[in-house]
Amino acid sequence: MDSPGHCAQYCTYTTIEQDSRDIVHIVSVDKRETSRNSVIMEKECLIRTMDALLPNVRIKEVVTDAHPQITGLLNPERGRYKAWGIHHSLDIWHAAKSLSTRIRKAGAVKGQNPIQVWSRDIVNHFWYCSKQASTEEQFKLCLRLMWVGVMHHVCNEHF
Template identity: 50%
Template sequence: MFGNVMISNSTDPDKGRYKDLGIHHSLDMWHGAKNLEKKIAAAAKVKGQSILLHWLKDIVNHFWWCCKTADTKDHFLALWIGICHHVCNIHTWEMGSCQHSDLGEGLGKQWIQRDSKSHKALVGIVFNKRWLKDVHKYLRFRSTADLESFQNHILMYASKRFAFTPPVYEARVLLAALDYNFHRNRPTSATCEGKQILRRLYNKHARRYSLYALKSEKTYKYISELQAKILNQRLTSGVGMPRRRSLRPNDPRTRGVVPPVPPPPISELMQTQVSRGLGM
């Protein structure tokens, strides 16, 4: 806890000691949206507030849009509080208005009644002091999703369950990088008619399904080229292939594990040792 306070104080944009160095403390947008989603989902589980689930995606999307659009914290707050009015079908208020176009007959969703139990719960989340205290750290709209994806990809080649020597680990990471870079932008799968193949994914918090495009199978075309280069490097290196050498007759490794004390007679061990299944 003390360490977190020290980091926050050091990276404060107004009075932190890193201010003059131009260092800014940013938080991951994806994690911010995920935390907001969890708070709304938890509030929707309370009796009489299930309507918040229908607005969960819209509220999270509004948070993304506010962080991407706003340049300052005040600008963010002016946009962010609009969700409290929008869900009640109020699109113009004293301090501002919604930025969307005319909705016509509506979104096809049930509007939340103003000052209802659900609306008060949403207002409590939107105006949460702890939430708003760090909201300026999302305004640079940064995410480490690509980096985390690559780190997960490395685990396919170098699992944490196994120990590797530095050269072996480096080689596995290089293979993971080759695989990731070669297949990162591969096209999505399509049917014979050319239609994109889609799959459904269920979100337990929002209690709804979403779609994602299925990517084509990996080809690993770079493997043959890599093997050819390795073989060519070996043939042109001028170094012969390593050969197995037989151990000398007097090599101590042929004796196996040498105990520090001489072994006692078998008869003596039979008297002192009790073994299952031998009747001793």
């Protein structure tokens, strides 16, 4: 799902099986079906998708962007689909974009602007870590081990 913004007329959710990369389900929602509220369209697409698939398909993981309503629906403690034991992951592209935005904001603070010089390198390092891992656990371990090197470079500490 590409984030629709406030002017999108339609939202399409495509469900892909991880191993075969086959399209399993597609649902489209028109903004008129959500009281002309494009922000709600993504939530409605996920609800329709999950309600269609769950009776017939064992869903282990759902990977989305960081949309707060989607995160709420998939919350393992309070969400609508908590009983299904579905793991919710955030896609790596949105994570890298968020990291870049946070570095830019941190660099805007008085006296912290040198971090902006490192922004591209830090984000590239994040991508590198993501390519080294095939599971979320491996990715987290890679970040813990490799991220330390980035911090030393940013602080101009070379061993």
